[in-house]
Amino acid sequence: MSRAVARDLRRRYGRDFRVVRADSGQDALEALREIKLRGDTVAAMLADYRMPQMDGIAFLEQAMDLFPHARRALLTAYADTDAAIQAINVVDVDHYLLKPWDPPEEKLYPVVDALVETWRAVGDRPVEETKVIGHRWSAPTYEVRDFLARNSVPYRWYSVDEPEGCRLLEAAGAGPEDIPILITPDGKVLRSPTGAEIASVVGLSTEPAAEFYDLIVIGGGPAGLGAAVYGASEGLRTVLVERQATGGQAGQSSRIENYLGFPDGVSGSQLTERARRQARKFGAEILTARDVVGLEARGSARVITFSDGSEIAAHAVVLASGVAYRSLEASGCGDLTGRGVYYGSASTEAQACGGEDVYIVGGANSAGQAAVFFSRHARSVTLVVRGASLEQSMSHYLIEQLRAIENVHVRVGTSVVEAHGDDHLEAITLCERESGKTETVPCGHLFVFIGAAPYTDWLGESILRDEHGFVRTGPDLLAEGRRPAGWSLDRDPLYLESSVPGVFVAGDVRSQSVKRVASAVGEGAMAVTLVHRYLEER
Incomplete structure (x- = not known):
């Protein structure tokens, strides 16, 4: 960080905070490690994008491992505004500042004030962990996990097929018939909770403050x-x-x-x-x-x-x-929803798709975005498109991306007509529209994006x-x-x-x-x- 920024920060915040300056990213990381060993906390980190040895984004990415709750800002030149956008995406930077930042009263201090205010509100409290115990192929369990994930509530998932899941189930005084079980950070146990019940115990607002x-x-x-x-x-x-x-x-x-x-x-x-x-x-x-x-x-x-x-x-x-999303009118899909058949991208299932063959139904942007996402986890991803081509409904940039991914395949003029499986999805039957030819293929994960x-x-x-x-x-x-x-x-x-x-x-x-x-x-x-x-x- 430049001497001028350090000078301005000390002038404004030196009475309440210690301002530490470093000449390079490596020096800054060493300083942060020393602070960590001393047991001190860090309120905010300001990094110059153009630093010796590593750029500001790489520094913030490593610094987050040491102080994940510290607020983050990036100093950039006008020519580096692309880097600022990258910082937002990669390290979730709170603010970026364009050089020069003079006068600091207008361009620097308001940003740092916001960083400090946010840090004081959150502090270095550890993330309180909500626990969910259930079965991998339980539709109600999936609904609980999906609700928490979509509302950005941190949680840890335990299967009843694992020893720790069984221990938690016993400690909660519950049985397999009670799943899904949700345990709040303060030890409260909810059996088969509704969305409203979950919201009320994890800090989401459910009651209006006025009439x-x-x-x-x-x-x-x-x-x-x-x-x-x-x-x-x-x-x-x-x-x-x-x-x-x-x-x-x-x-x-x-x-x-x-x-x-x-x-x-x-x-x-x-x-x-x-x-x-x-x-x-x-x-x-x-x-x-x-x-x-x-x-x-x-x-x-x-x-x-x-x-x-x-x-x-x-x-x-x-x-x-x-x-x-409209329901997929294929035999068996209704019974297997949440147990291998999912509507939307269902990012909670990404890890479970590792090494699997994933099928995605739909030909619009949402289906294409899901295909790109799951291609990073699955062995293969197949887009099943009822229309004659992707060009009819998908953006050009996304079509080009899909063509460049080796494990993504597209089957146009094809529909899913049946889903097979007992307690979870095991296979699907595909039908080619022109020939009427059908084919049953193994499938454990089917994601549906077929209009709304x-x-x-x-x-x-x-x-x-x-x-x-x-x-x-x-x-x-x-x-x-x-x-x-x-x-x-x-x-x-x-x-x-x-x-x-x-x-x-x-x-x-x-x-x-x-x-x-x-x-x-x-x-x-x-x-x-x-x-x-x-x-x-x-």
Whole structure:
């Protein structure tokens, strides 16, 4: 780190912290090892990208092994901004600073203040570990593990077929019939827990702090998170309600490579976690594992009803409930879901795929991203595509990637017609569409990405939808120039407004929307702008 940065840091933080400077990455690592041996802690690490012997990213990657809870920042020149993006992806750097950083009061100190504030909030506390005991081929066990993983809750998995799993099961006073078992860090035991029960014991918020808000966002995918960030940042008291885990389908993506600002790609979970932190930073509440079953207008209020009968209300609502993968209509698949047949990328199964032959059904980007991801673990990955080619539904960059991976194979014009297995998936039957020829192949892991159905069955008749269940908005509501029946305002519906004034729609659930992460985030932000226009009318 340069002498000038060290000087500025000592001037501001020297009274409360010891500022250690090193001339190279190796010297810095030696200093960190000495600090570790003395039992001291490190609040923040600032690394210059252009250092002797190793670059700043390599240094931070090794330094994280010594002090994983220290906050991280990278100093870069304008020409090294690609390195900054790499740092975000590789070492999850908290900030990067462009040189020169003068004046430090504007460009350096606010960043370091944020690093120190975050470190003080988290400190060097060890990660509290949640334990899950179950069976590898138990669908409820998979659901618990998937819920924890998608909500970024650290946990350790134990199989009942292993000695330690049996010991934990005995200590919990439970039997195989009780699995899955979840044990919290403080020793509380949950038998076959629901998502809401898990959320309540692992620190996820499930109860609203108020009965009335400025804005309720339903759905925690990219559109919902975008609406929550922009709503809260613009002063609206905002609550986001998600029934499973924030991120939606995008949150399950192993790698998103065409999202603006991430030339090296970013995982869906990383993007989701940053968006979630950003929403909370601005004051948005995030409720997890709460299922919304009703939405209605009561005067000027828009009221949502939860599955337990409780309600909250707001001046306006952004509906961003997203879509769900369609079920694979093949004999046997229903019984084997969660036991070898999975919807989405199911990253919790990656290690179990080592040395296995994996099959992925689907020909769009999500299927291609999953194929790239599982190719690093499995012996082979086969994409089963019903269409005549990948070009019909997959981005060009992803097709080129797949062609370059030796253990990825593509079978076009082919469908899965049957899944075989007793307690878990063992084989699948493939059928070629043109010839009708069938072939049964061994398969222990089948991942399904075959289009999506909107999550709108719970909406009442007042919210107009198209023939596929997607919500109509704006100009799409004007039949022959007439406003929808029951429309109460003396103006046409705004662009993202539904047939109920004050209820806006963003992302995949909207009729004729573009099914991309960037467009979903954009619609979430745009919806908040329209919410402001709506509120100004009242």
